[in-house]
Amino acid sequence: MKQHRAHPLGIPGMPGSRTAPAARGKTERVQRVTGLDRQLGARFASAGGSPPVAIRLWDGVDAYTPADGANIVGRLVFHDRGALISSLASPELGFGDAYSAGRIDIEGDLVQVLYAAFRSMAEDGPTTGKRSLLGRLPKPQVNTRDRSKKHIHHHYDLGNEFYRLWLGETMVYTCAYYSNREASLEEAQIEKMHHVCRKVRLKPGMQVVEAGCGWGSLAMHMAQHYGVYVKAFNISQQQVAYAREQAKARGLADRVEFVEDDYRNVSGKYDAFVSVGMLEHVGKDNYKTLGDVIYRSLKRGGLGIIHSVGRSTTAPPNAWLEQRIFPGSYPPSLRDMMDIFESHDFSILDIENLRLHYAETLMEWLRRFDDHVVSITRMSDESFVRAWRLYLGGCAAAFLASTIQLFQVVFAHPDDNRIPMTRGHVYGKESSDWNL
Amino acid sequence: MKQHRAHPLGIPGMPGSRTAPAARGKTERVQRVTGLDRQLGARFASAGGSPPVAIRLWDGVDAYTPADGANIVGRLVFHDRGALISSLASPELGFGDAYSAGRIDIEGDLVQVLYAAFRSMAEDGPTTGKRSLLGRLPKPQVNTRDRSKKHIHHHYDLGNEFYRLWLGETMVYTCAYYSNREASLEEAQIEKMHHVCRKVRLKPGMQVVEAGCGWGSLAMHMAQHYGVYVKAFNISQQQVAYAREQAKARGLADRVEFVEDDYRNVSGKYDAFVSVGMLEHVGKDNYKTLGDVIYRSLKRGGLGIIHSVGRSTTAPPNAWLEQRIFPGSYPPSLRDMMDIFESHDFSILDIENLRLHYAETLMEWLRRFDDHVVSITRMSDESFVRAWRLYLGGCAAAFLASTIQLFQVVFAHPDDNRIPMTRGHVYGKESSDWNL
Numbered sequence: 001m002k003q004h005r006a007h008p009l010g011i012p013g014m015p016g017s018r019t020a021p022a023a024r025g026k027t028e029r030v031q032r033v034t035g036l037d038r039q040l041g042a043r044f045a046s047a048g049g050s051p052p053v054a055i056r057l058w059d060g061v062d063a064y065t066p067a068d069g070a071n072i073v074g075r076l077v078f079h080d081r082g083a084l085i086s087s088l089a090s091p092e093l094g095f096g097d098a099y100s101a102g103r104i105d106i107e108g109d110l111v112q113v114l115y116a117a118f119r120s121m122a123e124d125g126p127t128t129g130k131r132s133l134l135g136r137l138p139k140p141q142v143n144t145r146d147r148s149k150k151h152i153h154h155h156y157d158l159g160n161e162f163y164r165l166w167l168g169e170t171m172v173y174t175c176a177y178y179s180n181r182e183a184s185l186e187e188a189q190i191e192k193m194h195h196v197c198r199k200v201r202l203k204p205g206m207q208v209v210e211a212g213c214g215w216g217s218l219a220m221h222m223a224q225h226y227g228v229y230v231k232a233f234n235i236s237q238q239q240v241a242y243a244r245e246q247a248k249a250r251g252l253a254d255r256v257e258f259v260e261d262d263y264r265n266v267s268g269k270y271d272a273f274v275s276v277g278m279l280e281h282v283g284k285d286n287y288k289t290l291g292d293v294i295y296r297s298l299k300r301g302g303l304g305i306i307h308s309v310g311r312s313t314t315a316p317p318n319a320w321l322e323q324r325i326f327p328g329s330y331p332p333s334l335r336d337m338m339d340i341f342e343s344h345d346f347s348i349l350d351i352e353n354l355r356l357h358y359a360e361t362l363m364e365w366l367r368r369f370d371d372h373v374v375s376i377t378r379m380s381d382e383s384f385v386r387a388w389r390l391y392l393g394g395c396a397a398a399f400l401a402s403t404i405q406l407f408q409v410v411f412a413h414p415d416d417n418r419i420p421m422t423r424g425h426v427y428g429k430e431s432s433d434w435n436l
Numbered sequence: 437m438k439q440h441r442a443h444p445l446g447i448p449g450m451p452g453s454r455t456a457p458a459a460r461g462k463t464e465r466v467q468r469v470t471g472l473d474r475q476l477g478a479r480f481a482s483a484g485g486s487p488p489v490a491i492r493l494w495d496g497v498d499a500y501t502p503a504d505g506a507n508i509v510g511r512l513v514f515h516d517r518g519a520l521i522s523s524l525a526s527p528e529l530g531f532g533d534a535y536s537a538g539r540i541d542i543e544g545d546l547v548q549v550l551y552a553a554f555r556s557m558a559e560d561g562p563t564t565g566k567r568s569l570l571g572r573l574p575k576p577q578v579n580t581r582d583r584s585k586k587h588i589h590h591h592y593d594l595g596n597e598f599y600r601l602w603l604g605e606t607m608v609y610t611c612a613y614y615s616n617r618e619a620s621l622e623e624a625q626i627e628k629m630h631h632v633c634r635k636v637r638l639k640p641g642m643q644v645v646e647a648g649c650g651w652g653s654l655a656m657h658m659a660q661h662y663g664v665y666v667k668a669f670n671i672s673q674q675q676v677a678y679a680r681e682q683a684k685a686r687g688l689a690d691r692v693e694f695v696e697d698d699y700r701n702v703s704g705k706y707d708a709f710v711s712v713g714m715l716e717h718v719g720k721d722n723y724k725t726l727g728d729v730i731y732r733s734l735k736r737g738g739l740g741i742i743h744s745v746g747r748s749t750t751a752p753p754n755a756w757l758e759q760r761i762f763p764g765s766y767p768p769s770l771r772d773m774m775d776i777f778e779s780h781d782f783s784i785l786d787i788e789n790l791r792l793h794y795a796e797t798l799m800e801w802l803r804r805f806d807d808h809v810v811s812i813t814r815m816s817d818e819s820f821v822r823a824w825r826l827y828l829g830g831c832a833a834a835f836l837a838s839t840i841q842l843f844q845v846v847f848a849h850p851d852d853n854r855i856p857m858t859r860g861h862v863y864g865k866e867s868s869d870w871n872l
Contacts, residue, residue: 119851122781179858312850313778334784335774342749345558347838348770351787356857402783402850414748414838415555421792422615427863 031081033059041078044088049124051117053108057084073116074108096320100387110389111363114397122403141328143283145262149235151328152281156236160215162379166368171215171242174277174307175358175406185364188357193221196276198426199350199410200303202226206271209233209297211263211290212278216243216256222274223255230256231270233263266293271302279308279337280329287332287339295344301418303349303410309358310334310407318398325391331404341411349419350410355399358406362396467517469495477514480524485560487553489544493520509552510544532756536823546825547799550833558839577764579719581698585671587764588717592672596651598815602804607651607678610713610743611794611842621800624793629657632712634862635786635846636739638662642707645669645733647699647726648714652679652692658710659691666692667706669699702729707738715744715773716765723768723775731780737854739785739846745794746770746843754834761827767840777847785855786846791835794842798832 041055041063054075055064066072078084083103086094098104106113141147160171167173168186176188177195196218202208204227213219213232216239222228234240240260247253263278264286273294282290298304309331316322317330334351341348369376369392377385398404412419422429477491477499490511491500502508514520519539522530534540542549577583596607603609604621612624613631632654638644640663649655649668652675658664670676676696683689699714700722709730718726734740745767753766770787777784805812805828813821834840848855858865 122850177858179860181857312781312783333774333778335771335778338769338771342769342771345748345838347748347789347791347841348787349789351784352859353783353785355783356853356855400853402781402852405783414558416838417792417836419792421617422613423788423859424615424863427860427865429863 031058033057033061037081037084038063040084040088044076044084044091047088048091048117049120049122051120053113053116074106074113076113077105077107079103079105090319092319092321093323096324096387096390099390100324100383102382102386110393111366111396111400114394115400118397118401118403122401141283141322142285143281143328145264147328148262148281151326152236154327155325156214157238159379160238160242162376163215165372165376166365168368170217172217173214175354176361176364177354177357178360185361185368188361189217190221192357193218194225195426196274196305196307196408197222197226199408200272200274200305201420201425202228202272204228207231207269208272208274209266209268209270211266211273211275211293212281213239213243213258214277215239216246216258218274218276219243219256219258220247220250220252223252224250228255228272231259231266231268232256233259233261233266235260235262263293264289266297268297269299270297271299273298273302273304275305276307277309279306280326280331283328283330284332284336284339287336288343291340291343291346294340294346295413298413300413300416303412303419304346305408305410306337306340307408308332308337308406310337310405312402312405318394321391321394324387334407337407337409341409345414346411347414347416347419348409348411350408350423352408354406354408355402355404359396359399362392362399366392366396467494469493469497473517473520474499476520476524480512480520480527483524484527484553485556485558487556489549489552510542510549512549513541513543515539515541526755528755528757529759532760532823532826535826536760536819538818538822546829547802547832547836550830551836554833554837554839558837577719577758578721579717579764581700583764584698584717587762588672590763591761592650593674595815596674596678598812599651601808601812602801604804606653608653609650611790612797612800613790613793614796621797621804624797625653626657628793629654630661631862632710632741632743632844633658633662635844636708636710636741637856637861638664638708640664643667643705644708644710645702645704645706647702647709647711647729648717649675649679649694650713651675652682652694654710654712655679655692655694656683656686656688659688660686664691664708667695667702667704668692669695669697669702671696671698699729700725702733704733705735706733707735709734709738709740711741712743713745715742716762716767719764719766720768720772720775723772724779727776727779727782730776730782731849734849736849736852739848739855740782741844741846742773742776743844744768744773744842746773746841748838748841754830757827757830760823770843773843773845777845781850782847783850783852783855784845784847786844786859788844790842790844791838791840795832795835798828798835802828802832 037057041057045051045055045064050066052066052070052072054062054066054072056062056075056077058079080103083098086098087104095104141151143151163173164171170186170189172189172192175192176185177192178188179191183191202222206228208222208228208230210219210230210232213234216232219230219232223230237260240258243258247256247258294304311331311333314333314336322329366389369388373385395404399406473493477493481487481491481500486502488502488506488508490498490502490508492498492511492513494515516539519534522534523540531540577587579587599609600607606622606625608625608628611628612621613628614624615627619627638658642664644658644664644666646655646666646668649670652668655666655668659666673696676694679694683692683694730740747767747769750769750772758765802825805824809821835842
C-alpha cells in the first residue's frame with residue numbers, strides 16, 4: 001500500500017512498478033550482437049509457430065524474416081539480450097515485462113501483430129510447452145475473501161478518472177454488444193445492458209441481485225429501464241463510492257443498493273441473478289461456492305446470467321496478465337464453468353459467445369486510451385502506459401484469434417418450467433412463456 | 437435375428453421379447469400380501485423421495501399414500517411380489533421390465549405420474565445410489581462400428597410403417613421447435629428444420645454433410661429450401677432405403693446423397709456440418725473421434741451444429757432405456773460434450789436448450805401412438821406397446837422434470853472470424869457478418 005500514496009494514479013502494485021525491470025535509458029552501453037543472439041531471435045519466432053512478424057535485434061538487423069509471400073504484419077524489436085532471453089524463457093511474463101519496460105518494441109499495428117502471433121502459436125499445436133520454457137507457469141493465486149479484496153483493489157481502484165478517459169461516460173468495463181456495426185461504444189454498451197436484461201426477462205417490481213457491479217451502470221440501467229429493485233455487490237471501494245454517488249444523482253438511490261461486500265456474502269432471495277464480468281476474478285476453486293450462492297439466492301422461476309471471459313479449453317491464464325494486470329484472475333472454459341452449475345443441477349438454457357464484440361470493444365478502448373496517452377502518461381508513467389497498451393491490444397488480439405472467448409450463460413433451477421420457450425424475446429419478438 | 441422374421445413388426449430384440457419377464461396371466465395364483473410386502477411398498481416410495489403418487493399392492497390396498505394435502509397425481513399398482521422386489525432393487529431396469537410385462541400398472545396420466553416421480557427423486561438429492569440398490573448400473577455398451585450398426589438396427593429398423601403412424605408425415609424423429617404454441621407437430625418439425633438451417637446460415641450452392649440423417653427429412657429440407665448439396669450418413673438400412681426413395685420422388689436425388697455408412701467414415705470438405713439426434717448414439721468414448729471427423733470435414737468459414745439429448749450433470753444413462761430401447765445410447769452433459777470440441781479448439785458460438793420443446797413433441801407422439809394403439813398392438817404385442825408407452829411418456833416426463841435436456845450447439849473453427857456477430861439471423865433479422 002506504500003505505493004498507493006506516492007503514485008499519481010493511486011496505483012498499488014501497478015504493472016511497471018511492481019516487479020518489472022525498469023526501462024533502460026537509450027544512453028546505456030550497446031551490446032554487441034553475436035551469432036548466438038541471432039539464433040535465439042530466430043528460435044523465438046519458430047517457437048511461436050513462425051508468425052508473419054519479423055524479429056529485429058539491437059543492432060538494427062532482422063534475426064528472422066517471415067517466409068517469402070507471407071503477409072508480413074509487423075516487427076518485434078528486442079533492444080537487449082536480457083529482453084530476448086527472458087522472452088524466450090517465458091513468452092508471457094518475460095515478454096510482457098520487457099515490453100512494459102521499453103526493452104522490446106512492436107512495429108506495425110499492435111493488435112494485428114499480436115493477433116498474427118497468437119494465431120500462429122495456436123496453429124502450431126498445443127501451447128502449454130511454449131508458454132514457458134521453464135516448464136511451468138506461475139500458479140494463479142487463490143482468491144480468499146481477503147485476497148480477493150487486494151486483487152480487485154489492484155486493478156479497479158486505479159482511479160475513476162483514469163477509467164473514465166477511455167471507457168467513456170457509460171463507465172462499463174465489460175464487453176459491449178454491437179447489434180449493428182455503426183454503433184458507438186456508448187450505444188453498444190447500452191445495447192449490451194438491454195441484451196442482458198432481456199435474457200433474464202426483467203419485469204417491473206422484480207428483485208435483482210448483481211454480483212460484481214463495476215461502477216454500477218448495469219444496476220442503474222436495470223432499475224431505470226426495467227423498473228426493478230437491485231442489490232449490487234462489489235468489493236472495489238472506489239467503484240462502489242462512484243456508483244452510490246451516481247445513483248443519488250440519477251434519483252435511483254431508493255431502487256439500487258450498492259453493497260461493498262464479497263459475492264459470497266449475498267443474502268436474500270431474488271427474481272434474477274446477474275453477474276457481468278465478475279467470474280474472471282472468482283477463481284476456479286470458488287465455482288462451487290458461487291453455485292451455492294446462486295442456488296440459495298435465486299428464486300424458483302427466476303433466471304440467472306453469468307457473463308465472463310472464457311476459453312475454448314481449460315488452460316492456465318496468461319501469466320503476464322495474471323501477474324501484472326489482473327491478479328487472481330482466471331478465464332474459464334465451459335467445462336470449468338460447469339462446476340458452478342452441476343452441483344445444484346441448474347439447467348443451462350442459453351450460451352452465447354460474443355468474442356468478436358469484445359475484440360471490437362477493446363480496440364475502441366485502445367483508440368481512446370491512445371487519444372489520452374499524454375494525460376495518462378502524466379497521471380502515471382511510461383511503463384504503465386506500455387503495459388496497459390499491451391493489455392488492451394493483447395486482449396483484443398486474443399479475442400480476434402479465438403484464444404479467449406466471451407460467454408453469456410443463462411440458466412434456471414431445474415424444477416422450473418416457467419422458462420422462456422424460445423429466445424424470441426431477446427430479439428424483439430413476443431415472449432413465449434408456456435408455463436408447462 | 438431369428439425373431440426378425442417371426443415378429444409382425446420385424447423387431448429384432450424388441451423390448452418385450454428380449455429379456456423382460458413374460459406378462460403374467462390374470463389367472464395365476466394370487467399371492468398373499470404380508471406385512472413385509474407393505475413395508476417394501478412404502479420403502480419404494482420413500483426411496484423415490486415420497487412423490488405425490490400412491491402405491492398399491494396386489495391385494496388392492498395402498499401400501500403408501502402421499503402426505504395429506506399433497507396434490508396426488510396417480511398411483512403405481514404392483515401386481516406381484518417379484519415386480520415390487522425387482523423395482524426396489526433396480527428402479528430403472530427392474531421397474532421398466534415389470535411395467536412392460538404388465539406386472540405393474542400406472543393409474544393417472546402417465547406423463548404426470550412419471551414427472552412427479554422424477555422431480556421427487558431429483559429433489560431428494562443425488563440419485564446414483566437410488567438408481568440401483570445393487571450398487572451399480574449396467575455399463576453402457578461401447579459403440580464400435582459393428583456394434584453401432586447392431587444398436588441402430590435394434591431401434592431404427594422397427595419398420596418405417598410403424599414410425600409413420602405416430603411421427604406423422606415429416607418422419608422427423610427428433611425434438612420439434614414450437615415457435616408458437618398453436619403449431620401442429622408437422623409445423624413444429626418444419627420450424628425446427630428451418631431453425632437448424634438458420635443457425636448454420638445455409639446459402640445456395642453450399643456443400644453440407646449430415647451425420648445421422650434418420651429418414652432424410654432434414655437433408656431434403658436443406659436441399660429444397662436452401663439450395664444446398666447434402667451428403668447424409670446413416671447406418672440404419674431401412675431409414676436410408678426410405679430416404680433414397682423419398683429423394684427420388686421429390687426430385688431431389690441429384691442434390692441429396694444418402695450414404696449407408698458410419699459417421700466415422702465421412703470424407704470430403706463441407707461448408708456446414710449438421711448432426712441432429714445422432715450424438716445420443718455415439719457414446720462418450722467416441723467424442724474425440726467425432727471431433728476429429730468434424731475437424732477434417734468442416735471447411736474454415738463453415739459452421740457446425742450438434743443437436744442432442746443431454747443432461748445437466750454427467751451420469752449413467754437410464755438403465756432400462758439403454759438396455760431395452762436405445763442400446764449403446766448415452767445422453768451427455770455439456771461437460772461431456774466438451775470432449776468433442778476441445779481437442780481441436782473449436783469455438784462454441786451458441787448453445788440453446790429446447791427441453792420443453794422435446795417434452796411437447798414426445799407428448800404429441802404419445803397421443804398419436806395411443807390413437808393407433810390397436811394397429812400397433814396387432815403389429816407387435818402388448819408388452820411392446822407397454823414398453824414404448826413407458827419410453828415415450830417417460831422421456832416426456834424427464835424433459836419436463838429437467839432430468840434430461842436438449843442442447844443445440846453451434847460451433848466454428850477458431851481461425852475463423854466470419855462467424856455471425858449476432859443471432860439476429862435466426863430470428864428473422866438481417867444477418868450480421870462483419871468479416872473482422
